[in-house]
Structures are given as structure tokens and as C-alpha cells.
Amino acid sequence: MTVTAPKHSLFPQLEPLLASVSKPIQYVGGEHNSVVKDWDAAEVRWCLSYPDAYEVGQPNQGVAILYEILNEQDWILAERTYCVWPDMEKAMREHGIPQFTLDAHRPVGSFDLLGVSFATELGYTNLLQIIDLAGMTLRAADRGDDEPLVVAGGHAAFNPEPIADFIDLAVLGDGEEACLLISQIMREWRAEGSPDGRDGILLRLAETGAFYVPKFYDVDYLADGRIQRVAPNRPTVPFQVRKHTLMNLDEWPYPAKPIVPMAETVHERYSVEIFRGCTRGCRFCQAGMITRPVRERNIQTIGKMVAGGLKSTGLEEIGLLSLSSADHSEIAEVTKQLADRYEGSNVSLSLPSTRVDAFNIDLANELSRNGRRSGLTFAPEGGSERMRKVINKMVTEEDLINTVAAAFSNGWRQVKLYFMCGLPTETDEDVLEIADLASKVIQVGREKSGTKDIRCTVSIGGFVPKPHTPFQWAAQADVETIDNRLQLLKDKIRQDRNYGKAIGLRYHDGKPGIIEGLLSRGDRRVGRVIERVWREGGKFDGWSEHFSYERWTQAAAEELAAFGIDLDWYTTRERGYEEVLPWDHLDAGLDRDWLWEDWQDSLDEVSVEDCRWTPCFDCGVCPELDTEIQIGPTGAKLLPLTVVNSSLA
Amino acid sequence: MSRQPPVQQPPPVQKLRLRYTKRGVARFTSHRDFGRALERALRRAEVPMAYSSGFTPHPRISYGSAAPTSAASEAEYVELGLNERCDPQKLVAALNEVLPTGFVVLDAAEAVKASLGDLLSASDWEIRLQGAEPGVLAVAVAAFLEREELTVERMTKNGMRSFDVRGAVVAIRAVSDEVIALRSLQQQPLVRPDDVVSALRQLEPRVPEGLPLLTRLAQGPLEGNEVADPLRP
Numbered sequence: 001m002t003v004t005a006p007k008h009s010l011f012p013q014l015e016p017l018l019a020s021v022s023k024p025i026q027y028v029g030g031e032h033n034s035v036v037k038d039w040d041a042a043e044v045r046w047c048l049s050y051p052d053a054y055e056v057g058q059p060n061q062g063v064a065i066l067y068e069i070l071n072e073q074d075w076i077l078a079e080r081t082y083c084v085w086p087d088m089e090k091a092m093r094e095h096g097i098p099q100f101t102l103d104a105h106r107p108v109g110s111f112d113l114l115g116v117s118f119a120t121e122l123g124y125t126n127l128l129q130i131i132d133l134a135g136m137t138l139r140a141a142d143r144g145d146d147e148p149l150v151v152a153g154g155h156a157a158f159n160p161e162p163i164a165d166f167i168d169l170a171v172l173g174d175g176e177e178a179c180l181l182i183s184q185i186m187r188e189w190r191a192e193g194s195p196d197g198r199d200g201i202l203l204r205l206a207e208t209g210a211f212y213v214p215k216f217y218d219v220d221y222l223a224d225g226r227i228q229r230v231a232p233n234r235p236t237v238p239f240q241v242r243k244h245t246l247m248n249l250d251e252w253p254y255p256a257k258p259i260v261p262m263a264e265t266v267h268e269r270y271s272v273e274i275f276r277g278c279t280r281g282c283r284f285c286q287a288g289m290i291t292r293p294v295r296e297r298n299i300q301t302i303g304k305m306v307a308g309g310l311k312s313t314g315l316e317e318i319g320l321l322s323l324s325s326a327d328h329s330e331i332a333e334v335t336k337q338l339a340d341r342y343e344g345s346n347v348s349l350s351l352p353s354t355r356v357d358a359f360n361i362d363l364a365n366e367l368s369r370n371g372r373r374s375g376l377t378f379a380p381e382g383g384s385e386r387m388r389k390v391i392n393k394m395v396t397e398e399d400l401i402n403t404v405a406a407a408f409s410n411g412w413r414q415v416k417l418y419f420m421c422g423l424p425t426e427t428d429e430d431v432l433e434i435a436d437l438a439s440k441v442i443q444v445g446r447e448k449s450g451t452k453d454i455r456c457t458v459s460i461g462g463f464v465p466k467p468h469t470p471f472q473w474a475a476q477a478d479v480e481t482i483d484n485r486l487q488l489l490k491d492k493i494r495q496d497r498n499y500g501k502a503i504g505l506r507y508h509d510g511k512p513g514i515i516e517g518l519l520s521r522g523d524r525r526v527g528r529v530i531e532r533v534w535r536e537g538g539k540f541d542g543w544s545e546h547f548s549y550e551r552w553t554q555a556a557a558e559e560l561a562a563f564g565i566d567l568d569w570y571t572t573r574e575r576g577y578e579e580v581l582p583w584d585h586l587d588a589g590l591d592r593d594w595l596w597e598d599w600q601d602s603l604d605e606v607s608v609e610d611c612r613w614t615p616c617f618d619c620g621v622c623p624e625l626d627t628e629i630q631i632g633p634t635g636a637k638l639l640p641l642t643v644v645n646s647s648l649a
Numbered sequence: 650m651s652r653q654p655p656v657q658q659p660p661p662v663q664k665l666r667l668r669y670t671k672r673g674v675a676r677f678t679s680h681r682d683f684g685r686a687l688e689r690a691l692r693r694a695e696v697p698m699a700y701s702s703g704f705t706p707h708p709r710i711s712y713g714s715a716a717p718t719s720a721a722s723e724a725e726y727v728e729l730g731l732n733e734r735c736d737p738q739k740l741v742a743a744l745n746e747v748l749p750t751g752f753v754v755l756d757a758a759e760a761v762k763a764s765l766g767d768l769l770s771a772s773d774w775e776i777r778l779q780g781a782e783p784g785v786l787a788v789a790v791a792a793f794l795e796r797e798e799l800t801v802e803r804m805t806k807n808g809m810r811s812f813d814v815r816g817a818v819v820a821i822r823a824v825s826d827e828v829i830a831l832r833s834l835q836q837q838p839l840v841r842p843d844d845v846v847s848a849l850r851q852l853e854p855r856v857p858e859g860l861p862l863l864t865r866l867a868q869g870p871l872e873g874n875e876v877a878d879p880l881r882p
Contacts, residue, residue, distance in 0.1 A: 011674075016779065018677055019719035019860045025682050028674035030750030032689070260689055262682050262749060314689030314747070346706065648696060648735040648743055 010097055011105040017091045025263040026054035027088060029102030032260040033312065035071045035078075036104045042077035043190065044183040046070050047101055047111040047148065049081045051118065051126035052542060054102075057082040059267040061321070062117045062154060064255040066179050076183050079103035079111075083126045083540070089133065099134035108134040112186060114148040115179070116167075118156035121519035122512070122541040124163050127152075128534040131166065138531070140168045141215060145197040151182070158243070158290050159467040159583040162519050162526040164214035168202060171211060172586060173243030173290070174276070176252050181210065203234065212241040212586060219524055219582075225565040227523060227580040242587040243290065245627045249276060250301040257312040269317035269350070270309035274302055274334065275631070278323035279611045279619075282381070283392045283602050284420065286466035287323055289595075290588045292621040294612060295630040299330050299337070303638035306338060310347060318349045325351040326360050327612075329632035335366045337638045343369055356380055356395045361406040375414035375457075376407050383419055383434035389605040390425055392598075397437065404441050408448035414455045415441060420463040421485050422477030422510070425603065431485040434458060435492040435503075442499040457504040458493075460486065462513035466520050468588045470598040472581060475574040476517045482510030511549040515541070517571040518556065523582035526570070528559040589627075591620030661699035661709055661730030664760035665737055666880055667744075669725050675751025676721040680712065686749055687727065693747040696740060697733035713765040713868070713879075714835055720842075720863035723755075724772070726879060728765055758880040768879035769835060771819065771871040774842045776829040777862040782855060786823040789853035793821060793845075801847045812838045814848045819871065821845070832876065 011028075018024035039045070048067055050057030057063070063080065070078035079101035084092065092098070099108040108114060108130070116127055128138060131150065137143045140150065149168040152160050153175050160170040171178045182205065189201045196203070206213040216237045220228040232239060246252060258270065275296040278288040297305075306318055320334070328334060331351075338349055349367045356378045364376055380395050382388040388395055404415050419434055438456045445454035462482040465471040486507050493503050518526060532555040540546035556567040575581065577596055584592070594617075598608060608617055612631060622628055671678065678686070688708055691698055700706035709730030716722040737757035744754050761768075778786065793799065799815040817840035820832040829849075831842055842863050850856040869879035 016859065016862070019862070023679075024677040024719065025679065028677050030674035032686075032693075032747065032749045034750075260686075260749070262678055262686055264682070264685070268685075311693065314692035316692070346700070648694075648739045649733065 009105040010100045010107060013095065013097050014100065014105060017088075017095060017097070021088045021091055022085065023263060026082070027084065027102065029080075029105070031102075031262050032314075033257045034080075034103050034259050035067075037071065037077040039077065039104075039106070041074075043075040044077070044113070044186050045111045046076065046078040046113045046115055046179070046183070047081055047108050048078055049114065049116045049130060051116055051123035051130060052083055052540070053085060054082040054261075054263060055265045056542070058259065058261050058263075058265045060117060060119065061255070061271055061273065062119075062175060064258045066115065066175050067259070068254050068256065069176055070179055070183070073180070073183070075187065079106065081108050081130065083129060084133070089129075092133065099130055109136050109147065111148045113151055113182070115151045115153060117175075118152060118154040120542060121156045121162070121516055122547075123156070124519060124530050125534040125539045125541055127163060127166060128531065129539045139165050141165070143168070143198065145194075149198075149201070153178075155287060155290065156520075158286070158586060158588060159520065159522075160212065160214065161524050161582040162522040162530060164524045165527040165531075167214065168198075169205060169211055169213055171244065172241065172588065174246035175244070176246050176254070178210065178244045181208075203236070206232075206234070206237045209238040209240070209242060210244065213237070214524075217585065221563070225563055225569060227582060229580065230582075230585045240585055240587045242625060243589060245293075245589075245625050246276070247295060247627060247630065249273075249295050249297045249630075253297075253301055253305050253308075256305065256308055258309070260313045260315065267319075268315065269319045270306070270313050270315045271319040271321045272302055272305045272309065273297070273322060274320050274325060274328050274331075275322045278327070279629075280324055280327070281392050281598075281608045281610060283390070283470040283598060284381070284423065284463060284466075285323075286469050289469045289590060291323065292589065292619065293627050293629045294327075296328060296632055298632060298634045298636060299334050300634075300636050300639050302334055303338065303341075307641055316346050316348060318347060320349065320351040324355060326355040326357075326363060330634065331363060332359075333633075333637075335363050339366045339369055341638065341641075352377070356400050356403050358403055358406045361403065361410055361412075364407070364412070365410055373410070373412045375416055376412050377416040377418065378403065379418035380437070381418065381420050382423060382430070383432070383437065384430040386605060387423055387426060387430045389607055390602050391420075391423055392602065392607050394607055397440075400437065401440055401444055405444045405448050408445040408454065413445075413449065413451075413453060414457070415445075416457045416459060417441070419458060419460040421460050421489075421507075422463045422482045422513070424471060424474045426477070426485075428485055428488055431489050432492055434460070435489055435496065438493065438503045439496055439499040442502045452502075455502055455504065457506060458489075459506040460489070461508045462510045464513050464517045464520055467581065467583045468590055468595075470595050470602055472521065472595065473575040473577075473579075473599055476514070476571040477510070478568075478572050479510035479514055482513065486510075512541075512544070512547055514567070514571050515547075515549065515552045518552075518567055521582070522570055525560065525563050525565070529556045532559050587624070589619075589621035589625040591618065591624070594619050656702070658700045658702045658706060659732065661732060663731045663734045664728055665731065665735065665740060665757050666726060666728045666760050666765065667741070667754050668756040668880060669727065669748075670751070670753045670755060671716060671720070671722040671725060672751040672753065673721075675749065677719055679718045680715040683715070683752075684710070684712070686752070690744055690748045690752075691729070694740075694743040696729070696743065697731055697735065699730040699732040711765060713769045716863070716865045717841060717843075719860075720865060722865035724865055724868040726765055726769060726868065728760055756880055761882060763882065765879065768870050768882055769868050771832065771834050771869065771876050772865050773867040773876050774831040774833065775824075775864040775866055776831055776842050776846060777864075778827055778829070778846070778857050779859060779862070780857045781827050783826045785853060785855045786826065786829055786849075789849040789856050790821055790823045790829065792852040793818075793849055796852075799848045799851070801844050801851065803844060803847070810838065812840070812844075814840050814844050818845060819874065832874075834871065
């Protein structure tokens, strides 16, 4: 491998290779708002990554936020790296070029920290790919003092056990303050002469109770394969690691200047997170459980961020993001005032419409004043009323039909409905009710619009139980059950003579879901499966053309046999109250007994309200983490735009 | 309700033509990548663009013949339709503040009557062939100049095509052991500098196999034997 001094750019070696690979632009950086800082002037150097191809990773909001926050500090430097495609990997390996950053084309292995954001567990093989291509040691335990600390973040980091062998550190929760705290601890440790090497810094981080260092925790197993106990192996390391919660989001208006990609990516919009957290209490939703409590940005911050983001990026599309954007306490004012401000310009506003009520149609109308009304998306998630009670998605069929009726009366011609299949207690009949629902949607659509030109697209995927949710104990439905129910649904829709042709069905087969299930609720023993799959060429598991179910099942069968367990043990097995779950020592603030009660309530089809509008139901998060709900309304108006006279005449 | 008649946009009040570079990392942008980047830079610079009419109005931008992806350039051209008059030099300065790395606007001028497509009829290229043995390129170029016609094949989206390369070459010489200077016409079918390299390789197998690094140095109408400035023809 070519020896390269850390501050050296690899670009001269890269440049001749780039002309021969597909879409070289994704590897070169240089995008507007990217930052190149002086290597020697920085005390702490981060390489941030989203472990997928640039086109998927670049739009990630988490990486964008941390990139800005870190680079704002004059003593910190942050660059980015993404997964390279196989043609580029081959060229790099042939020419001895290691994984490099886009910003200054520096070798990833020369940074102090490699921060990897996991939105999905299917990125784990890509993590191994990045570490290996960087020329780093694959297993954290074997890494030298001069190698970066590998830091996992993002939602999947709430159970990092399957990748515990490969990471040095996991951060739970909001990264804004956490990344600065890690940097600060590293800076102080350095100033003292880096005492005790790699373990020295890791111990300092672990002792705070705010960072999870897997190597300082031992896992013991029972004879039947279940976990007996997870306990720290150092006296100063706490039993529990707690998540980070950022309060007062108005004080953290990031990203303000996100990178504007040169290459085409999956989302090319400026996104403002209008609030973080969700207390709707949907039982399948890991995001809603682990990001509590709800913390809103106020209308003035949102307005400022939108104006600033448009100016700094030149993008024309604005996304008002959150887990359920229509639930912002001033969403009507926010959308109306923004729509007023940008009416007649080419700026378009969007918000992910998932709530099923007529109010959502008013919002959608505001956001489409230009008259283009292509499609609306709703997520009833469960096909039958009973299923929706089980998952606590409190939408009645009447709500849904009234909502789509309002949509069709307002000129919309297409609705998309999201569902899940394989939910706890689900039967074939529950799934088949989706077809009835879709038929009713078409029927009411034709009535209200007076045209037959109405479409309903049903999008359905297999449910994967996630850690830190009431369904963390549930049995995942097996591949055959999922695929069979999808087939039955497909047949029923096709047999519907009146409406079947107006209903589109989009679905994913059950196989990737089972592997996601293994990785979601896996423990440290699953690390061997991941490594095996990666060694056999597995990567880009989120891409159907790269994902190989057979490679995963075979690796799981062979690697797990030594422990007397198998793939089914991790996925389709229901867990009991007493069982120690691999993530029990990682504290998302949720009271374990509350989660268990909610799981029992789910089986009894008992629903739970939203604590924003009803009394606290003691999920535990606010008292446990000393946080609180932060919502409006503020009654404020958008601040006027500052008009700069920038005439080019 | 669903379809409102599109607003008819007024025609541009001014058309400016720009010369810009693709340097360093920017050489790897495709024509489409640059299009998106330019539109965003124009909005960041608050350039008063004229828009096309219709349901999805687009800023009025016409692109001149674009250098292929992975070729660097000192002479790419684009025409902007504006809905307010702008001072060309102020526009250049404003755009250069906000363009991504490697794109630099070098010049701007009011559009003349002749279309950019007609004006951009010839280019000067630098072709760098790393690792060429001393003298090999000179031998290949000499052999090339002796021919009146030379057919090469290239895979296009319509399949394998063969076409004459020699007719498009106005001038060619080996500047050094690794560098060739090429002056060629932009005609149909388009003869690219790498097609010329393929032809040289046919004549002299020692011409290196690797991909040549291309840089367009000038582009414009052929006047006499020189490539003239297309902004001020």
C-alpha cells in the first residue's frame, strides 16, 4: 500500500482511476458548502460516514448536522466518506489506494475518529467494507493506538451489539452535543499526553455514562442461548448507558449550509426538521419511542432556516420534516405563512403527509397552490381496525374514507397508502382488509371527483420488531407467512372487477426483513454472521440487486450453530418478560415495565393516547433523562426577510 | 381545479454568454451534473433569470457543446436568458462567489446573433498520455498526418459505429513525449480527442493503453487556422 502522509491528498493517485469508473463525480467532493480545513491546525479530526453509496448517504440529515457543528469549531476538522461501488473498490485495491474522504481526499485511517451513522442495520456489511478499505484493523480489540476510534450513531446504534466487535464506541440519541463532548474529552486527553493509549480515551468516554464502549462490558449466556447478564468489566464504568437528548432546538438551527451535491442523489431538497421526537405511541415505531420527548422548533426559527437554506444552497424544494409533521402545534400557520411568502416563486414546499385526517388535506392544499396535485400519501399501517388498535395507530376506516373523500373533492387524483404485513396477532383476514379499504378509496374517489381517472397505490412491507419498542418481545412473522399474505392480497385485488385495475400494489418480499430482524434484535454473536457475509462478498445489503438472502441464511446457520441457536431464534421467537435483551443496558429513557405493559395492552387491543394532549402515561423518558415536552403554540409570525440589494445591473 | 393554465412567461430581456472552466475535481462532472449545479449557483447568486413557460418553468439556459465527463476544460460556453439587464462583469463576479470547486467563469459578453452551436465549431485540446515512451507520440502523429482518411470504431448508445477521424483534425503535433496538441472540428459525427488517440494507437501500437487525460484549451469558430473567441466573433 502506498505510504501517504496524513495531510497528503490522495487526489493525484485517484485522478487517473476516476475516468475509468462509473459516475466518478460521486468520489471527488468539491461540492458547494463543503469544507477543507488545515490538517495541522485541527486538534481533533473526524471522518463522518453514512455507510452507503454517495447518492443515498449524502442527503442524510444527521451527517449534515454534525459536519457543520464540528467544522464550526476552529480546533475540529470534519470530512466525509461514503461506500464506493465495486468498480471503484477494485480500482482502489489494485492501485493500493485506501478509503479516502471526499473533502480533501485524505486517507480515512489517518483521522482520530470515524463516525458512522446507521439509519438501518442493513448498513453493517458496508461498515466492514469501509474499515477494511481504509486499511484499518477490522476488530476493535486488535486496533492500534494510531487508528481512528470507530463511533456508531443513528437509530440502529440503540442496539449496536451485532457490530460490537467492530466499533469502539456507540452514541445513543441526538449527536449535536455528543460529538462536541467526545471531541472535548479527546482534546483534554491529548493535552495530557494521551495517557494509557486507546483504552485511556475509551475509558474516559465510558465513565461518563453517556457513551457505550462495548469492550468494557462482558456478556454471559445461559445454557439455552439466552443472555444471562451484561455487566461492565471495569469498576468505573456504569451499568447503564443513557441516550443524549438535545433540548431547545431553536438554539441549534442546523443544517444551515448543507452541502449541495454535484452528483444526483435520492433527495435534493433543503430539509428543516420542524420538531424532533413523537409521542403518538405507534407500537411498531422505533423512531417514535427512542426520540422522545417532542421538541419543536418555533415558527420563526423554521422561517429563518427555510430562507437561509434556500439562500445558501440554491435548492428550490423545501421539506418540513419530522416523524409526523402535521402534529406541529402551529403547522397550519407555518404552512400558510411559508406558502404566502413563496407564492409565485419556483420554491416548492412539501411535508411528509402521513396523518390520516382532513386537516392534512388543508395543509396539502396550502402547499400546492400552483395547482399541481399529483398524489397524497397516508400511512394507516394496519389493514383492519383491529390491527390498528394492536399497533396503536388510531385511525378508523371512517377517518380514512373521509380524508380521501376530501382529497378527491379538492382535485387530488391519486392516493398512496402505506401498510405493514406480519404485525403481532395478524391473520390473513387482517391483511385482506387492505384490499377492501383500497376498493372503498377508489369508489369514493370516483364519486367525489366525477371521473374514473383515480388511482390508489398500496405499498406494503414486512414488519420488523425493533429494540426499545413494545414489540421488542414479539415474534417476527416468517418469510413464508409474509409472502403468502402478500400473495393472497395480490390475488384479491386482481379479482376485484370494479376497482382492481385502479389499485396498484407495491411490496417487498419477506426475505430482507428477516435479515433486518436478525440484525435489529441480534446480540454480539451475530457479529460473526456479519463478518462472514462480508468476507463472502456481501455489501450494499439495502440494494436488492446486491442483497443475497442465501448468503445470509447460510452464514447464520454455520456461524450460530456453535452457540446452539439459529436465525429463527433471533427472529420468529417471542421473548418473555424475564429474558435479558441485548440492549437492556442501553437506556433510551423508556421504562421497561411501561414497555411491557404497552405490549400487553397491544395484545388486548387497548390504545394509548398522545401525552402532548392528554396526561402523562409514564413512559419514563422525561423524568429518567430530565427532559420535557417543548411545544408551542407561540402565536408568533414569520420574521420579515432582510432585503439585501444585490442588483447585478 | 387540478390543472390551471400555465402562466405565459415573457421572453428574456437580455442574453449573456459565459466562458467557464472545468478544472481539477470538476472535470468529473457530467453535462447533467453541471446543469443542476449551474441552476443552483444562479439562484444563490440571485441572477434574475428568465423562465420558460409551462407547468414546470425552467430557467432559460442554452449549453454549448460540452466537454465529455472526465475531460477538463478552460473553454466551456453557456448562454443565459435574463429577465432584467445585468452587467456582465458583475454577474461573473457574483457567480464565481458561489460556484462549486473547479468551475470558474472567465468571461461574459452580450450574445451575438450567431448561435453558440454555430460558433463553437472547433476546439484546441491538450491530450496527456502518461507513460508514453520518448518519441512514440511524435512517430504516431507523423504517421497520422500522412493519411487522408482513418476509420475508428466507438461504442455508442446506438451500437458500434465506425467513422473517419482524419477529416476532423485541423492540426495535431506532439508537444512533448507525453502530450499532444490537437485542433479539431466539431462536426457530425463528433470526433472526440479519445477517438484521435484510438487512431494513433492503430498506427503505432506503442501509444499507451491507459485513458488519456484531456483538457480543452479553446473553443470557437475556426478563423484562418486559429480558434477565435466565440464571445466576440
